Amino acid sequence: MKKALVAGLTLIAAVSTQAFAYEQGDMVVRVGAAMVHPAGDGALKGALDVGNNTQLGLDGTYMLNNQLGIGVLAATPFKHDITLNGAKIGSTKHLPPTVTLQYHFNTNTQFHPYVGAGINYTQFFTERSSLGDLELKHSFGPAVEAGFDYELSKNWGANLGIWYADIDTKAKLNGAKLDTVKIDPVVYMIGASYKF
Template identity: 30%
Template structure:
């Protein structure tokens, strides 16, 4: 029994930072993070097809790594609200019958997100949390990809869309001044519609599942 208790006690001491207090009601936490955004992007349905998509056509959005900022306000000692700021950019390429085809180029996305979070952990130790909330994906300056242009597309548009996000993460204190390391994982649930135009005529309309994984790591400072 003693051989079990002693390592556990040592682990608890190692995880605690002397003098580091857990968050309190009214605290604000600021995070500067590097973020991997890994969307799906596959077609779930075709609403309009005036160009004759080959059977088996599918799509995939590429991944991107971007800087993001998170700002969090503690409503109570354990409950907080958090929003993030950042812009991510993605291409959408063909799969299956259109493997390698460039369909969407440089679609910039602002993933406006607000989550309500619940924090676990003891005072002075690591602080795991879970959260959930709504998101609103804003698409900016998207363009038809090279293959779509070669087929006559002159314009491309993605619909802005409301979605939802689930969140889990951990803040690990570094010192007694509010500095911590933070790792955060979100899974978004989002559907959007893509439109391709040749001049004024809409020639292709497809529904897509984005559902990105958003994985972040960086520094947090609470004050």
């Protein structure tokens, strides 16, 4: 009887581990609210500020094996108000796709934490300013992330992710060069995940 009980518990544990572990070839898609919080100081010695914005975020991971994955962060375009000494002087939109190599910790539970590092590309567009013709150049920079999936069923789960990206853009106003604008945002995303 004891042997049968031990064998049964071992089988349940093995099945549970397989049910919740990521494996090579798995694809995890996450969707939710993504907020960009610029943390850097801009040109003009910090007098220029870029506001927060929240959009629909889309994040996906392709598992290369049971611990390494390739992550991609995308979103609908973010729009930021630009202020100078507290007064709004313009706005801009941008897309910040980010690609990372992720390391997923083996926990053998429903809780799947991961960390990652990679590169961010940010394309600015629809720049507007009451001071004149504003232009922000695109940006490449390193990015890091941390997050976790919490599995609610075999396929569905909840997700929380945080990214930091080094976004520096060269600014021009009426053709004249301003200082480099350091946006350096922290991105927060909370949403649902689905494993294929």
